[in-house]
Amino acid sequence: MKGIVFTELLEMVEARFGADMVDDVLDDCSFVHDGAYTRIGTYDHHELLTIVAALAKRTSVSVRDLVYTYGHHLFERFRVMMPHFFDQPQNAFEFLESVHNVVHVEVKKLYSDAQLPSLKVRDRSHRTLVLEYGSSCPFADFAHGLICGCIDFFDEDIAVSYEDQNTPGCFGRVFRLEKV
Amino acid sequence: MSISGYIEQGFVGDEDVYLRIRRLEKRLEREKKARLAAEDILEHKSREIYAVNKQLHENARLLEETVINAKDGVMITDADLENGGPHIIYVNDAFTKITGYRSEEVIGKTPRILQGAETDSKTLEMMKERLKEGRSFQGELKNYSKNGRPYWLDISITPVRNEEGEITHFTAIERDITVRKMYESELQQSKKRADTASLAKSDFLATMSHELRTPMNGIIGLSELLLEAELGGEGHELAQTINGSAQNLLELINDILDFSKIEANEFSLEMHAFDVKELVKNSIGFLRHLAREKGLDFRVELDLDLPEQVFNDCLRIRQVLNNLVGNAIKFTDKGGISISIAPMPSKNPTHIQFTVSDTGIGIPDDKIGLIFNKFQTLEGRNFGGTGLGLAISKQLVDMMDGEIGVQSRLGEGTTFCFSVGAHLDELKNQERACLSSKGSLQDRRVENNEQIFKGLRILSADDHPTNLMMMSKILKKLGAAEVVEASQGLEAVEQYKTNGPFDCVVMDYHMPKMDGLEAARLIRIFEAAQGMEAVPIVAVTADAMRETQEKCLDAGMNDYLSKPIVRRRLVDVLLRHLPADVAEDAVLTRALEPAEAHDGQSLEAVIDLSHLRQFTDGDIEEEQAFFDIFLEQAVLGLEALEDHMSEEGAELWKKTAHKLKGAAANLGANTLSGLCFEAERRYDEPESDKKQLLAAIQAELVQVDQFMKALHA
Numbered sequence: 001m002k003g004i005v006f007t008e009l010l011e012m013v014e015a016r017f018g019a020d021m022v023d024d025v026l027d028d029c030s031f032v033h034d035g036a037y038t039r040i041g042t043y044d045h046h047e048l049l050t051i052v053a054a055l056a057k058r059t060s061v062s063v064r065d066l067v068y069t070y071g072h073h074l075f076e077r078f079r080v081m082m083p084h085f086f087d088q089p090q091n092a093f094e095f096l097e098s099v100h101n102v103v104h105v106e107v108k109k110l111y112s113d114a115q116l117p118s119l120k121v122r123d124r125s126h127r128t129l130v131l132e133y134g135s136s137c138p139f140a141d142f143a144h145g146l147i148c149g150c151i152d153f154f155d156e157d158i159a160v161s162y163e164d165q166n167t168p169g170c171f172g173r174v175f176r177l178e179k180v
Numbered sequence: 181m182s183i184s185g186y187i188e189q190g191f192v193g194d195e196d197v198y199l200r201i202r203r204l205e206k207r208l209e210r211e212k213k214a215r216l217a218a219e220d221i222l223e224h225k226s227r228e229i230y231a232v233n234k235q236l237h238e239n240a241r242l243l244e245e246t247v248i249n250a251k252d253g254v255m256i257t258d259a260d261l262e263n264g265g266p267h268i269i270y271v272n273d274a275f276t277k278i279t280g281y282r283s284e285e286v287i288g289k290t291p292r293i294l295q296g297a298e299t300d301s302k303t304l305e306m307m308k309e310r311l312k313e314g315r316s317f318q319g320e321l322k323n324y325s326k327n328g329r330p331y332w333l334d335i336s337i338t339p340v341r342n343e344e345g346e347i348t349h350f351t352a353i354e355r356d357i358t359v360r361k362m363y364e365s366e367l368q369q370s371k372k373r374a375d376t377a378s379l380a381k382s383d384f385l386a387t388m389s390h391e392l393r394t395p396m397n398g399i400i401g402l403s404e405l406l407l408e409a410e411l412g413g414e415g416h417e418l419a420q421t422i423n424g425s426a427q428n429l430l431e432l433i434n435d436i437l438d439f440s441k442i443e444a445n446e447f448s449l450e451m452h453a454f455d456v457k458e459l460v461k462n463s464i465g466f467l468r469h470l471a472r473e474k475g476l477d478f479r480v481e482l483d484l485d486l487p488e489q490v491f492n493d494c495l496r497i498r499q500v501l502n503n504l505v506g507n508a509i510k511f512t513d514k515g516g517i518s519i520s521i522a523p524m525p526s527k528n529p530t531h532i533q534f535t536v537s538d539t540g541i542g543i544p545d546d547k548i549g550l551i552f553n554k555f556q557t558l559e560g561r562n563f564g565g566t567g568l569g570l571a572i573s574k575q576l577v578d579m580m581d582g583e584i585g586v587q588s589r590l591g592e593g594t595t596f597c598f599s600v601g602a603h604l605d606e607l608k609n610q611e612r613a614c615l616s617s618k619g620s621l622q623d624r625r626v627e628n629n630e631q632i633f634k635g636l637r638i639l640s641a642d643d644h645p646t647n648l649m650m651m652s653k654i655l656k657k658l659g660a661a662e663v664v665e666a667s668q669g670l671e672a673v674e675q676y677k678t679n680g681p682f683d684c685v686v687m688d689y690h691m692p693k694m695d696g697l698e699a700a701r702l703i704r705i706f707e708a709a710q711g712m713e714a715v716p717i718v719a720v721t722a723d724a725m726r727e728t729q730e731k732c733l734d735a736g737m738n739d740y741l742s743k744p745i746v747r748r749r750l751v752d753v754l755l756r757h758l759p760a761d762v763a764e765d766a767v768l769t770r771a772l773e774p775a776e777a778h779d780g781q782s783l784e785a786v787i788d789l790s791h792l793r794q795f796t797d798g799d800i801e802e803e804q805a806f807f808d809i810f811l812e813q814a815v816l817g818l819e820a821l822e823d824h825m826s827e828e829g830a831e832l833w834k835k836t837a838h839k840l841k842g843a844a845a846n847l848g849a850n851t852l853s854g855l856c857f858e859a860e861r862r863y864d865e866p867e868s869d870k871k872q873l874l875a876a877i878q879a880e881l882v883q884v885d886q887f888m889k890a891l892h893a
Contacts, residue, residue, distance in 0.1 A: 019207070023206065035210060036211070039218075041217055041221055
């Protein structure tokens with residue numbers, strides 16, 4: 001997993017819970033590298049789960065909520081860090097539709113070793129968008145957070161419902177977005 | 181010393197501050213580690229990027245060098261096909277060499293500056309169309325250099341696409357093919373000239389051959405009449421020589437005519453059903469004689485599985501067989517010739533295979549590939565001939581759905597093999613379609629002396645008096661009661677109107693004032709007006725072209741005969757069109773007659789009866805009388821030979837053999853005559869050899885005697 005996901009998480013933790021929380025959580029985790037993350041590095045995705053678990057323990061917020069919140073937060077950060085992805089899409093549907101074919105393609109160009117989840121459009125109408133998420137990592141809640149971050153960014157009234165469709169080796173979730 | 185060090189040594193005592201500082205130190209430590217890790221990664225990345233960059237540079241350098249130094253012109257343009265584009269953005273040195281334009285003179289301009297008056301607009305349109313569709317283009321184009329010199333390009337244009345698949349540029353690779361184009365055009369012109377010349381040559385040959393056939397008709401016909409006249413022994417021989425030479429010459433002319441027709445694609449086969457065994461029997465009689473004359477062994481094997489009948493052009497098969505066997509005899513001095521005919525495959529054959537093997541001089545390896553080429557006669561094989569025989573044979577065999585091949589060992593012999601289609605399916609169709617007696621009539625060979633046309637009145641028209649006379653003689657010999665002659669078309673029509681009715685009309689094609697076609701038309705009109713039945717009209721023409729034959733049929737004629745007139749063909753053709761009762765009679769006459777062709781015992785008749793019957797008019801008693809005289813002479817001759825075997829008697833031996841040879845030839849006893857010829861030729865050889873020859877002559881005479889007895893039993 002790319003280092004930016006870790007550094008952004010720690011930034012968020014610091015912003016919301018203070019720098020000491022970051023120290024404590026990393027101390028709890030006892031990583032070999034002491035949590036010295038750099039955004040250009042690549043790390044095992046289990047470390048992210050370890051960090052979130054430690055944070056949940058210290059903050060008494062559920063892992064799922066934390067992961068969702070981080071997803072929501074990260075979307076805003078993406079917009080700031082990579083504004084060019086926002087040149088074309090005019091609304092949430094358009095942006096989400098471009099993730100698989102545009103955003104992920106660009107990421108692959110820079111980081112050929114990046115292991116990206118898939119987010120494919122299964123169905124699309126004027127009011128509805130059905131997206132299919134799939135990943136070897138259990139980050140469906142993270143994706144949920146990102147999707148909601150996107151909807152909030154475009155300031156639209158869209159209800160999100162979902163259904164998990166896990167298969168061996170793949171964590172899957174079908175998101176159904178309906179304009180209200 | 182670190183901050184915590186100071187604290188540990190008591191400089192700072194506050195526990196909280198201590199912990200705070202420890203925390204900050206740790207955080208700093210972590211940040212430093214992260215920075216170092218990032219620096220490591222960056223350095224590694226930099227090296228990677230450098231390496232990749234270097235490789236890219238190297239690749240680009242190679243591509244650039246290739247383009248710059250290419251011998252073909254390279255031009256890169258943008259992809260703007262509208263707005264006065266595309267615009268040239270790069271050209272290499274070769275482009276400058278071809279066009280005369282330097283790079284800076286064309287960059288930013290459109291390639292259209294290279295086009296001119298003779299640049300093909302259709303090619304340009306096609307090019308634009310293809311490029312618009314994002315496809316590549318390849319073609320030839322005439323462009324103009326800076327100083328207006330036209331040049332030909334072989335041009336290949338390919339669109340270049342970006343990552344999104346959009347066309348951003350076009351690259352054109354241009355090769356100067358001006359010289360090649362020049363050669364091509366020269367070559368084309370030469371070919372055209374050669375084709376025209378070849379056609380003219382074929383035409384000339386065809387015309388000449390026709391022209392030659394007409395006088396040949398006269399020579400052959402008249403010499404035949406001479407042969408029938410009461411001439412002395414020498415006179416007869418001279419006439420025979422004239423006839424033989426004329427026949428040879430006609431064969432050569434026919435070769436040339438065949439060949440020029442094949443060359444001009446005017447040749448077609450005449451397909452019909454026939455018996456292969458019969459064909460072979462009829463073809464080889466004379467060849468066997470020639471072989472025996474040269475002292476060669478001559479064998480013919482007919483496979484037992486040969487079908488009764490096959491469907492193809494029997495005359496052309498005969499022509500090929502004659503050619504191959506004739507060659508075999510020509511090129512063999514010792515040993516013999518063997519011919520075998522077999523179906524292929526043996527059951528339900530699709531083809532019939534003919535094999536002709538000899539023990540002759542053979543063909544050198546380096547020449548064997550050439551022998552089916554036209555005008556190819558082998559060095560050292562100075563035996564005359566047009567050199568067309570094998571070329572014609574090959575083309576005929578090709579047309580007859582077969583193959584021809586040869587194997588040879590120098591000094592040991594040669595084997596030619598050819599096959600022709602059997603077309604048994606076609607045969608069945610024919611049988612179904614033609615159940616009448618007509619088909620069977622065609623197969624029957626009618627001998628010279630039958631009174632086939634007994635009582636018939638025939639109108640014969642020909643502007644040539646000798647031809648007219650000959651035709652009358654032949655027809656009368658065949659039993660015609662009256663032959664009314666006309667020397668040109670109009671006269672023929674008048675005769676038909678005033679002197680009719682006739683049983684049939686024989687009409688020359690070319691006649692002054694009114695030709696045969698017009699005369700036939702007028703006769704048909706007259707018949708229609710009078711409500712008469714249409715008389716069979718047969719055209720006689722020296723022109724064997726199919727076109728001419730069709731013209732005859734179109735004019736209302738029933739059939740055609742090509743010159744020179746062969747009695748058998750004349751009878752066949754007339755029988756085909758005479759009323760059924762005449763035809764039936766003829767067949768009946770034929771069937772009652774014992775004939776050598778039907779004995780089935782040997783392929784070669786001991787006596788060729790057609791010779792004899794020219795003198796006897798088919799009268800059996802007369803034949804017998806003739807034979808008795810011959811036998812008497814022959815016995816005396818044999819005695820004389822026996823008496824003069826010694827060296828002193830050589831001259832008398834020679835004279836006796838000569839006399840006997842002539843007598844045997846008149847009888848048609850060709851083998852016997854051949855043996856006598858041999859005896860005459862070898863008159864000065866030792867007595868022992870002559871003994872052998874005499875024995876052979878005696879044995880053959882016994883055969884002849886038995887044959888005649890069997891015939892008249």
